Each structure stands twice: as structure tokens, then as C-alpha cells.
Amino acid sequence: MARAPAQVLIRLGTLGLLLGGGAAMLMRWHLGWPGLFSGRSYPAAVTLHGVTMIYLAMAPLLGGLSLARLQIAHRLAWAAVWLTGLAQLSMACALSTPLFAPAVGWTMLAPLSTEAPAGQWALAALTLSVTLATLGSLAVSWLVFSRLAPRHTRLSARGFSELCAAGLNLAFAPVLLAANALLLRDQCFGSHHFAATRGDPMAWQHLFWIFGHPEVYILVLPLWGAVSDIFLAGLPGPLDRGVKGAMLGVSLLAGGVYGHHLVVTPQGPFVLKGFSLVTLAISLPSALLIGRWLVALLRAPPPRSEALGYGLATLYFFAFGGLTGLPLGLPATNRALHGGAFVVGHFHLVMAAAMLFALWALAAERAPLGEMRWHRRLSFLTAHGLFVPMLALGLEGVPRRAASTAGYVDALYAMPLQRAATVSGLLFGALQVAMFLRWLAARPRAPEAPRTGPEATLDLRPLAVSLAIFVGTLGLTLRVAARREGADPRAPERADTATYGARLYALHCAQCHGATGRGDGPSGAGLSPPPRDFSRAQFKYVFSVGRALPSDDDLARTITRGLGGTAMRPWGLSPDEVAAVIAHLKTLSPRWADAAAEDPRQTLAAPTPPDPFGASGRDEALALGARLYHGFAQCIQCHPAYLTREAAASALALDPRQPALTWRDDAERPRAHLARPYRSVLLAPDFARHRYAHEGDPEGLFRAIAGGIQGTAMPAWQEALSARELWALVHYVSAQRP
Amino acid sequence: MIPRAASAEAQAVDALLRTSLAGTALLLALLGLLVAWITLRRAPRPAALPYAAGAVGVLVGVVLVADLMLWAQSRRRVRDTAPEGPEVDRVEVLAQQYSFQFLRPGADGQFGTADDLVTLDRLMVARGRPVVFEVRSKDVVHSVSLPSFRTQAEAVPGRSTRLWFEPTATGRFGVVCAQLCGPAHYQMTGVIEVVAPEAFARHSAQATVDRAAMTAAGARPAGIGWPWGR
Numbered sequence: 001m002a003r004a005p006a007q008v009l010i011r012l013g014t015l016g017l018l019l020g021g022g023a024a025m026l027m028r029w030h031l032g033w034p035g036l037f038s039g040r041s042y043p044a045a046v047t048l049h050g051v052t053m054i055y056l057a058m059a060p061l062l063g064g065l066s067l068a069r070l071q072i073a074h075r076l077a078w079a080a081v082w083l084t085g086l087a088q089l090s091m092a093c094a095l096s097t098p099l100f101a102p103a104v105g106w107t108m109l110a111p112l113s114t115e116a117p118a119g120q121w122a123l124a125a126l127t128l129s130v131t132l133a134t135l136g137s138l139a140v141s142w143l144v145f146s147r148l149a150p151r152h153t154r155l156s157a158r159g160f161s162e163l164c165a166a167g168l169n170l171a172f173a174p175v176l177l178a179a180n181a182l183l184l185r186d187q188c189f190g191s192h193h194f195a196a197t198r199g200d201p202m203a204w205q206h207l208f209w210i211f212g213h214p215e216v217y218i219l220v221l222p223l224w225g226a227v228s229d230i231f232l233a234g235l236p237g238p239l240d241r242g243v244k245g246a247m248l249g250v251s252l253l254a255g256g257v258y259g260h261h262l263v264v265t266p267q268g269p270f271v272l273k274g275f276s277l278v279t280l281a282i283s284l285p286s287a288l289l290i291g292r293w294l295v296a297l298l299r300a301p302p303p304r305s306e307a308l309g310y311g312l313a314t315l316y317f318f319a320f321g322g323l324t325g326l327p328l329g330l331p332a333t334n335r336a337l338h339g340g341a342f343v344v345g346h347f348h349l350v351m352a353a354a355m356l357f358a359l360w361a362l363a364a365e366r367a368p369l370g371e372m373r374w375h376r377r378l379s380f381l382t383a384h385g386l387f388v389p390m391l392a393l394g395l396e397g398v399p400r401r402a403a404s405t406a407g408y409v410d411a412l413y414a415m416p417l418q419r420a421a422t423v424s425g426l427l428f429g430a431l432q433v434a435m436f437l438r439w440l441a442a443r444p445r446a447p448e449a450p451r452t453g454p455e456a457t458l459d460l461r462p463l464a465v466s467l468a469i470f471v472g473t474l475g476l477t478l479r480v481a482a483r484r485e486g487a488d489p490r491a492p493e494r495a496d497t498a499t500y501g502a503r504l505y506a507l508h509c510a511q512c513h514g515a516t517g518r519g520d521g522p523s524g525a526g527l528s529p530p531p532r533d534f535s536r537a538q539f540k541y542v543f544s545v546g547r548a549l550p551s552d553d554d555l556a557r558t559i560t561r562g563l564g565g566t567a568m569r570p571w572g573l574s575p576d577e578v579a580a581v582i583a584h585l586k587t588l589s590p591r592w593a594d595a596a597a598e599d600p601r602q603t604l605a606a607p608t609p610p611d612p613f614g615a616s617g618r619d620e621a622l623a624l625g626a627r628l629y630h631g632f633a634q635c636i637q638c639h640p641a642y643l644t645r646e647a648a649a650s651a652l653a654l655d656p657r658q659p660a661l662t663w664r665d666d667a668e669r670p671r672a673h674l675a676r677p678y679r680s681v682l683l684a685p686d687f688a689r690h691r692y693a694h695e696g697d698p699e700g701l702f703r704a705i706a707g708g709i710q711g712t713a714m715p716a717w718q719e720a721l722s723a724r725e726l727w728a729l730v731h732y733v734s735a736q737r738p
Numbered sequence: 739m740i741p742r743a744a745s746a747e748a749q750a751v752d753a754l755l756r757t758s759l760a761g762t763a764l765l766l767a768l769l770g771l772l773v774a775w776i777t778l779r780r781a782p783r784p785a786a787l788p789y790a791a792g793a794v795g796v797l798v799g800v801v802l803v804a805d806l807m808l809w810a811q812s813r814r815r816v817r818d819t820a821p822e823g824p825e826v827d828r829v830e831v832l833a834q835q836y837s838f839q840f841l842r843p844g845a846d847g848q849f850g851t852a853d854d855l856v857t858l859d860r861l862m863v864a865r866g867r868p869v870v871f872e873v874r875s876k877d878v879v880h881s882v883s884l885p886s887f888r889t890q891a892e893a894v895p896g897r898s899t900r901l902w903f904e905p906t907a908t909g910r911f912g913v914v915c916a917q918l919c920g921p922a923h924y925q926m927t928g929v930i931e932v933v934a935p936e937a938f939a940r941h942s943a944q945a946t947v948d949r950a951a952m953t954a955a956g957a958r959p960a961g962i963g964w965p966w967g968r
């Protein structure tokens with residue numbers, strides 16, 4: 001019973017490792033042999049991998065290991081278990097949203113993250129996990145101090161490192177919690193803490209990295225402690241003070257290095273110099289740590305064991321990761337490598353390679369896993385094969401989180417490097433899974449005798465002090481960050497809409513539609529159907545009763561959704577930009593000025609009524625649609641054969657009053673015809689074979705049927721058919737595409 | 739493996755990178771040998787190591803000296819503020835999802851006037867003439883990264899950032915976005931073309947003529963062409 005919450009946490013953390021590692025393997029596969037992900041799903045996978053590995057895998061796993069060692073079965077521990085479960089559930093919710101997940105990376109930079117779909121779920125996962133880590137830290141420090149104070153028990157290196165990590169967590173977690181709260185407020189309640197115009201996007205970067213960099217040490221320190229215990233096992237007498245001093249030094253400096261994440265942001269050079277010096281300074285306690293480890297290993301070699309082997313690999317990869325951090329600490333070289341694959345390689349050497357080897361060392365200590373030498377050696381090699389190419393890709397200038405490296409002209413060797421990393425990475429992953437299966441089957445060695453009654457000796461004072469620090473930091477961060485929200489004197493001024501629109505038109509539209517809007521742009525020649533001629537102001541899609549010209553909404557829909565089956569693609573413009581382009585379009589024909597004199601009541605676009613059928617009424621809709629299509633509305637007359645004659649005949653049987661069917665086999669692509677409104681003969685599409693404008697867009701289809709298509713034979717049906725009947729037709733037409 | 743160094747800064751940065759990476763490789767090789775020896779030796783015997791504490795001290799000292807030397811080198815060889823003066827080629831860069839707009843002030847040297855030259859995702863610069871970018875963002879955080887010039891600057895909405903380089907080699911070099919900015923982030927790339935000064939002068943003259951021919955009356959780009967340095 002005493003060990004239960006710890007075991008559950010370890011299981012949950014392992015689950016996170018498998019999920020996050022699985023995502024990494026899929027990403028590696030995609031980078032080597034592209035095709036698995038799209039531009040949207042790849043960053044989503046990156047986000048899933050990062051958030052899961054840090055918050056939902058390593059954090060609970062390390063918490064569980066620490067609780068298992070300290071034999072804590074307190075309510076705090078159970079709370080941590082519940083929070084982990086909730087955090088993982090929350091991430092699952094983010095995954096199940098239609099857009100897959102918030103594709104913002106684990107750094108969640110505002111303002112991209114402010115508008116990210118499902119961002120709230122990922123933020124919730126983060127907040128829960130950080131709260132969990134804080135609770136765990138409280139439990140650890142509380143327990144350690146309670147046990148220490150009365151008995152003067154000496155701490156092992158691992159205990160000391162866990163205490164350092166707990167301290168860092170208590171000091172910095174509130175900063176992230178506060179930042180999360182503000183971001184959540186921006187996302188859900190329309191505040192502007194991290195917005196460009198009334199808030200400050202840099203505030204997020206500061207707050208995030210104030211926590212984000214110490215977080216690395218929070219995760220790494222307990223494993224430093226764990227391998228220290230392995231290395232120092234042969235040392236008699238008191239523990240090596242150098243190791244503890246080094247870990248304390250790293251912890252003290254950990255809060256002062258975050259600025260090297262901001263080297264390429266708008267910062268004064270003075271700030272950057274300071275941060276780069278502190279960053280370099282952290283290499284000193286690190287060198288001390290590795291030096292003491294080596295001395296311990298040489299002076300009193302611990303008995304050879306699998307755990308020692310993994311511990312040595314951990315030492316090597318910590319050194320590798322630390323040394324590759326050096327060019328990132330110098331502003332000059334940081335500017336060349338920032339945000340690139342080198343950074344990814346660097347921190348994976350520490351956070352993935354070194355930490356994984358340390359975890360295997362702990363696993364091998366707890367339960368006999370058999371002969372592990374080959375796993376260790378092959379993992380050591382493939383970890384190089386995986387992460388060294390990443391360093392090289394970074395030197396080539398390949399940015400991180402890029403779904404494809406095809407467009408980077410400076411990176412001549414990107415593809416071979418990606419493939420080398422992928423092959424090694426998949427091997428590395430397979431090795432870990434194989435050993436994981438062995439670990440699942442293994443029986444732990446006899447557990448240590450549980451210590452009795454830790455709760456009896458708990459001292460409330462350290463808990464109160466920790467809580468006070470926590471609440472104080474939280475309040476201070478909220479206060480400082482909230483004060484930054486307000487009018488921003490440096491907000492870029494917005495030029496008047498018309499000239500803005502002219503510029504956007506020249507950038508995006510003129511290529512096909514021509515500089516003066518005559519549909520004679522250089523890329524428009526030969527398009528079928530030809531680009532719209534704006535000087536005639538003849539538009540197909542007008543969903544406004546009694547109007548000749550489309551409303552702004554109608555135009556905006558065409559711009560942002562595009563027209564299926566034509567060269568008009570969906571343009572990813574912001575609402576402001578769309579409005580500006582529309583304003584410019586209206587200057588291209590005098591008809592718009594005349595239209596302004598029309599009855600203003602008629603300029604309101606009718607809203608599209610909701611679909612009365614839904615998924616359950618689909619059969620009913622299809623039946624009604626078929627009757628209308630072949631019967632009353634006679635759609636079949638123009639929209640040609642899309643069925644076998646037999647199928648059409650049986651459809652006709654639904655309505656005996658149906659007149660004879662004429663059959664058209666001549667539905668072809670539009671032919672040019674200068675006298676026609678669109679300078680071509682437009683034939684009604686065959687819904688089974690042709691691509692058409694509102695394919696896959698039920699509302700658009702509804703509007704086209706209801707409002708008709710101007711300049712063609714397609715009439716407006718909204719007067720003749722009820723909304724229910726119109727929706728039935730939408731269902732029927734949509735169902736024709738197999 | 740590293741792309742050709744195409745700017746004065748790139749040569750300095752490469753020298754620093756070579757030093758630190760060579761040092762890394764050397765130290766790692768030593769460490770690897772030591773670890774291999776600890777792992778593989780038959781009968782581990784305690785070593786005497788009379789000067790253990792001193793050895794660790796020397797190690798820390800070596801790291802300290804290496805840090806300071808690299809830091810001094812980097813301070814001496816790479817400037818940390820943008821150059822100024824009449825010879826500097828000033829360009830405003832507006833990053834947006836998913837392109838870069840470049841704006842030169844045109845013949846009058848003033849930003850935000852009718853003769854401004856705007857290009858999308860491409861820019862021509864002269865070899866040997868220092869270039870300073872003033873970078874802004876229209877929507878989310880981007881990073882204007884120039885791998886062959888070994889420098890980059892983040893484009894943060896609501897703020898300006900400076901980026902500078904002195905091209906030393908002619909050719910076509912990439913400008914890429916190095917900060918996740920949305921689904922098409924990886925497609926946010928452009929080309930900086932470095933040409934000889936004479937070719938650049940010819941190009942600028944022609945661009946001015948083209949611009950005059952193309953400009954609709956009074957049309958002025960929006961969002962770009964802000965007063966320099968404000």
C-alpha cells in the first residue's frame with residue numbers, strides 16, 4: 001500500500017514516454033520519407049511530442065521514482081496521481097479536436113498560441129502537470145526536511161538532487177502557472193496580455209523561459225543524483241561534497257540563464273551579454289560535477305553492473321549535451337544556430353539520450369533485466385546516429401519544427417542527414433521498446449523494508465515556507481505581467497483600407513485577374529474557366545435577395561474558401577486583409593458605385609438556415625432530394641448524366657408524374673466564348689464526375705442552389721423551394737460523388 | 739557540411755564554431771576513451787589519485803579559460819549592434835504568414851514615400867556593402883533567418899528588431915522563417931541574391947523605372963514603410 005501511488009505515477013509516466021516516443025518516431029519517419037504529415041499536422045505532432053515528453057512523461061515518472069524511494073503514500077501523492085491522469089486526459093482532448101491539436105510547439109509563443117484551436121486543452125494539460133510537479137516538490141521537500149530535522153539523517157546524492165529540483169520547481173512553477181492563466185484569459189475571455197497591439201508578445205517569451213530553462217534542470221537533477229549514487233557506491237565514509245556542491249551551484253545559476261533563449265529577439269545587447277556570461281558560468285559547476293564523478297570512478301571503482309554501464313553512458317551524454325550548449329551560450333554563434341536543428345540535437349543529447357540511459361540504470365538497479373550489454377552498446381551508437389545528424393542539420397541552417405526541409409536552399413545535405421537520423425532513430429526506438437518489453441516482464445528485486453510512520457514526524461514549518469514562496473511568486477508574476485497590458489504606443493499604424501487593398505491585390509490577385517482587374521493577368525491566360533473580370537462586375541455567387549452584386553460576405557467567402565474545380569484557391573488572408581481586398585475590388589468597376597444607390601434593405605445577405613436533416617435524417621434527405629432533383633426542380637435537365645440510365649429510371653419511379661428524361665453526354669470543360677458573361681460557355685457540372693465550386697461545402701452548395709449563379713442558367717431556388725427542400729438537394733448532390 | 743560563409747559575420751562565426759566544435763570533439767573523445775577504459779578493464783583496482791582535488795580544479799579552470807577565451811573572441815570579432823552610416827543599405831522587412839516583404843526607401847532615401855521599392859520573398863543586395871534589416875511582424879512571431887550569413891532576428895509583432903550582415907560572396911542564398919508560425923511555416927522561404935556592386939546599381943535603376951510604371955496613383959504599401967528606427 002505504501003508504494004502504490006508511486007507505482008501508478010511510474011506507469012502513467014511510462015505511458016507518456018511511449019506516446020511521446022511514438023510521435024517522435026512518426027515524425028522521424030516523415031522527415032526521412034515525407035508524406036505522413038501535412039503542414040498542419042506536423043507541428044501538431046511536434047507539440048504533442050514536446051508537451052508529452054516533458055510534462056506528461058518525464059515529470060510524473062521522476063515524481064514516481066522519487067516518491068517510491070521516499071516511501072510516500074500521503075494524500076499529496078495521490079493528488080499527484082490524479083492530476084497526472086487529468087493532464088493526460090486533457091492532452092487526449094486536445095488530440096481529439098477536429099484540427100488534431102494546437103500546433104504551436106511546446107514554447108506556445110503568443111500570439112500564435114492565443115488563436116490556436118484547442119490551445120486551451122494543451123494549456124490545461126500543462127497547468128495540471130505543473131501543479132502536479134509542484135505538489136510532488138512540496139511532498140519531497142516536506143518529507144525530507146521533516147526527516148532531516150529531528151534525526152540529522154544524511155542525504156544521499158539523489159536525495160539532495162531531488163531537494164534541489166523541488167526547490168527550483170517551487171520557485172519557478174508559479175511563473176508558468178501565472179503565464180498560463182493569463183494566456184488562457186487571452187484565449188477565452190478576450191484579454192490582451194500577450195497580444196501585439198495592447199499587450200506584449202515578449203512578455204510571454206520572458207515568462208515562459210523563466211520557467212522553461214529551469215525546467216530542464218528540474219528534470220535532469222534527480223537523474224544526476226541517481227547516477228551519482230551509482231558512481232559513489234564504492235566510496236566509503238561521507239559523501240563526496242563536490243558532487244552536492246556542483247548540483248547546488250547548477251541549481252542556483254539555473255534561474256539566471258534563461259535569457260539565452262532571447263538572443264534573437266528585440267533586446268538590448270547589455271541584457272544579452274549578462275545572460276551569456278551566466279550561461280557560460282553554468283559550465284563551471286557542470287565541469288566540477290563531471291570531474292568529481294570521474295575521480296570517484298577512478299579512485300573507488302564501484303562493482304561492475306548493468307546500472308554502472310548505463311550510468312557511464314549517461315555521464316558521456318551529459319558531457320556531450322553540455323559541450324554542444326557552448327555555441328548556444330555565445331550570442332554570436334547563437335544567432336547562427338538559434339531556432340534550428342542544432343538546438344534540437346543539443347537538448348536531446350541531454351533530455352533524451354542522457355536521461356534515458358539514466359532511467360535504464362535505475363531500472364537495472366530495481367529489477368534484473370538480464371544481459372543488457374548489447375542494448376546499451378547499440379543504443380549508444382544509434383543515439384549518435386540520431387542526434388549528430390540533427391546537429392549537422394542545424395549547422396546547415398535547417399529550422400526546427402519544419403514539416404519539410406525541401407525548400408531550404410542553403411542546406412545541401414538536408415535529405416541524406418534526415419534519412420540517416422531516421423534510420424538510426426527508428427533503430428534506437430526499437431531497441432528501447434524491446435528492452436521495455438523485457439522490463440514489463442521483469443520481477444523487481446526484494447523491496448527495501450518500508451520505513452515506518454513518516455507522517456508521524458512531519459513538520460509543518462517547511463511546508464508553510466514552501467507554500468509562502470509559491471504563492472508569493474505566483475502573485476508577483478501575475479501582478480507584473482498584468483500591468484503590461486495596456487495601450488501600446490508602438491503599435492504599427494494601419495494605413496487606410498483602400499491603398500492597403502491595392503497593395504494586397506497587387507501581391508495576391510493581379511497575377512491572374514490582371515492589374516486593372518480585367519481578368520487578363522499573365523497567369524490567367526488559358527485558365528478554364530477564365531479568371532473573373534472585375535471590370536464587368538459580373539459575379540456568380542450572390543446570395544442576396546434582389547441584388548445584382550454580391551455582398552461583402554459573399555465575396556469574402558469566395559476569397560477565403562476558394563472555388564473548387566477552378567484555379568481560385570482558398571486564400572489564407574486575415575479578415576482585415578479580405579476587407580481591404582474587397583474594398584479595392586469595388587474600385588475596379590463603376591457598377592459598384594451604382595449599386596450603392598440600391599435599396600439598402602436588400603443588401604442584407606440572408607443567413608443560411610441550419611441543416612434540418614443532420615446525419616440521422618440522411619436517408620430521408622436523399623429520398624426527398626432525389627424526388628426534387630428528378631421531379632419538381634428538374635435539376636437533371638441541366639446537370640447531366642451521373643448515373644446509369646437504369647438508376648436514373650428507378651429514381652424517376654419515385655415520382656410517377658415525372659416527365660421524360662433527356663440525356664446529355666456532352667458535358668465538357670468550358671469553352672471560350674467572348675460574348676458570354678464569363679467569356680466562356682459554362683456548362684452545368686456533372687456532380688459525379690466534375691469538380692465544382694462548392695464541393696464538400698454544404699453551406700456553400702446551399703447558397704448556390706438557393707441564390708442561383710448569376711450570369712448562368714442556374715436560377716435562384718429560394719423562392720420556389722423551402723429551406724428543408726433546399727437542404728435535401730444539398731444532401732442529394734453531395735452524395736453523387738462516390 | 740556548413741553552408742558557404744557568405745558574409746563577414748559568417749567567417750567570424752565559423753571560426754568560433756570550429757573552435758568550440760573541435761574542442762567538443764576532443765574532450766568527448768578523451769571522455770569516451772576514459773569511459774571505455776573504466777567499463778572494459780578486467781579487474782577494477784582503486785587508483786591512488788593523490789591529486790584528485792587538484793585535477794578537478796584544473797578541469798574547472800580549463801573550462802573557465804575556454805569559456806572566457808571564446809567569449810572574448812566572440813565579442814571582438816562579431817559586433818552586437820547594427821552598423822550605421824550613409825554606406826549602409828537599409829531595408830525594412832515585414833514578416834507575415836507566410837512570406838517576407840522587403841522595402842527599400844527608393845531614390846529619396848525616405849521610407850513610406852511613393853518611390854519605395856517593395857519586393858516579396860526576394861531581395862537583391864550588393865557584395866561588400868553592409869546591409870541592415872529592420873524587422874517587424876504583421877501577425878505572429880517569425881524569425882528572419884539567413885543561414886549562409888549566419889545570423890537571424892525574430893520578428894515580434896509590435897516591435898522592431900535589427901539584423902545586419904555584410905555579404906562577401908555573390909550568389910543566391912536562402913532567407914527562411916525559423917520560428918513556428920503556422921501550418922505553412924516550412925514554406926516561408928525566400929531568396930537573397932548577392933550581386934556585384936555594378937550589377938546592383940543597374941538593377942536598382944531598372945527597378946525604379948519598373949516601379950514608376952507599375953504604381954497606381956497614390957498607392958502605398960501598408961504595414962510596411964514605417965519611419966526607420968521608430
Ligand SMILES: [Cu+2]
Nearest residue numbers: 880915919926
Ligand atoms: Cu514564419
